[in-house]
Amino acid sequence: MxxxxxxxxxxxxxxxxxxxxxxxxxxxxxxxxxxxxxxxxxxxxxxxxxxxxxxxxxxxxxxxxxxxxxxxxxxxxxxxxxxxxxxxxxxxxxxxxxxxxxxxxxxxxxxxxxxxxxxxxxxxxxxxxxxxxxxxxxxxxxxxxxxxxxxxxxxxxxxxxxxxxxxxxxxxxxxxxxxxxxxxxxxxxxxxxxxxxxxxxxKTVYDAISDLPDPEGTSIRRCDPPLDIHFGRSPTAISLERYKAVPPGGNRFDLQKNAPHITPQCWIKKKSGGTDLFGRLWWDRPSVTIRTEFFKPEKGRYLHPDKNRPITHREAARLMGFPDDFKFMGSKIQIARQIGNAxxxxxxxxxxxxxxxxxxxxxxxxx
CATH class of the missing domain: 3.40.50.150 (Vaccinia Virus protein VP39)
Known part of the structure; x- marks a missing residue:
């Protein structure tokens, strides 16, 4: 480029x-x-x-x-x-x-x-x-x-x-x-x-990311785009159980309803607000606003529409409209900040x- x-x-x-x-x-x-x-x-x-x-x-x-x-x-x-x-x-x-x-x-x-x-x-x-x-x-x-x-x-x-x-x-x-x-x-x-x-x-989330395979590894890879920044995370067992408890289109309130025993107490005490927290994106809609910590589901509606994981850096970049041949430099955190601030x-x-x-x-x- x-x-x-x-x-x-x-x-x-x-x-x-x-x-x-x-x-x-x-x-x-x-x-x-x-x-x-x-x-x-x-x-x-x-x-x-x-x-x-x-x-x-x-x-x-x-x-x-x-x-x-x-x-x-x-x-x-x-x-x-x-x-x-x-x-x-x-x-x-x-x-x-x-x-x-x-x-x-x-x-x-x-x-x-x-x-x-x-x-x-x-x-x-x-x-x-x-x-x-x-x-x-x-x-x-x-x-x-x-x-x-x-x-x-x-x-x-x-x-x-x-x-x-x-x-x-x-x-x-x-x-x-x-x-x-x-x-x-x-x-x-x-x-x-x-x-x-x-x-x-x-344009919808499906239009942007549905063709991507499951992510591999947890680090930036030395390979051609789009897979170079299409990596996952290493969730704890409790995090994975929380992801599984959120249905399509759901959010933290569904987590509380389906699995109150693993719902953070601060969310249970907070009865209103934050409807996007720990939410899943919808396939048939555009995404919500992508911010700099999109890899943390507790920060917003950043769970994949049907996979039990947050969206990847590549998925976030596509939801921002960046073409795959745009090359991001830096660490995982630095690249996430660049994507969310763009x-x-x-x-x-x-x-x-x-x-x-x-x-x-x-x-x-x-x-």
Missing amino acids: KSDKVKQNKYKLIDLFAGAGGLTLGFTDGRFSGEFECIFGVDNDPAAVLTHNENFGDHSICTNIEDWLDSEPNIPRADIVVGGPPCQGFSLLNKNREGDQRRALWEPFMDVVELSGASAFVIENVQGLLKSPEFSDIEKKAIELGFLVKAKVLNSADYGVPQTRKRTIIIGCKPANVESILDFPPSKTHSATPESDGLLPW VPPPLGGAIASYMADLLSKHKKKAA
Whole structure:
């Protein structure tokens, strides 16, 4: 997948908080969009930077973005800056959001937008961002820099990802054509009700992973994809019994009903909430949101639809929309973090096609 060949007539892209490069892949790979060339990336996760460089060329650096900006770097000229500032500060899972300094990481992002001379930007974050005070601050700063701004919560399943992952997408473009940005977001390609909408049906867990054989071993293997990261775990006897007690589509409440003697006491005492915990994915639906600890069933609905095991790294990557030839670097834990933190590439591709159209209109107006 990696190519260091200079691509002609492609929009130049900088990816900040790039992670493994799910958004980069959506913008640069012809299977999704392919109208952009990544010229630079920044992330503070060493393993993620290795993955990004392995797949896109040696363009990404491992550093803290604020320290990097303080060093007065030579920022390359770009057409667009994309990225997802760390979402923990906005996430509903973070109960102590007040005063979280990570909220402010949109500021160095916008500094790079300005210093690179970009005509457009894309920010991806959890859906809570759209109703936070920070969104107003981002919008105000972007307007000061001469951008038109639009934002919407998008569901990845509506764009061909076998996962119902909802994220805030903020876009900005220079106001060469006011009308061109009014039709945001990109048109959906898939639907939960395809017959009435005239769209393709949502992709399901079955579509994504049903062809994979049973996993082998418990470690990353030196073999061709998809089996390289299609490995299992070594569950304890009690864990295996818990898996067996959860029926198709079930969750922790079914575990408690069927096997109360091996149900954790904290779950028995907690009568409500957490309906996805220790749940099985459904074959005929998209998956739930894949997070960084998808290999732990106690963290969510991450049990295989009918096998007595959690989903594998390969299955999680496919449920994110990563093609099998995308090469992840690092340990099992590091790769899981890269998968769970990524932007699903098909969603990135839909946004990329939309932004390429905006940039084309901007250049025509500027000419």
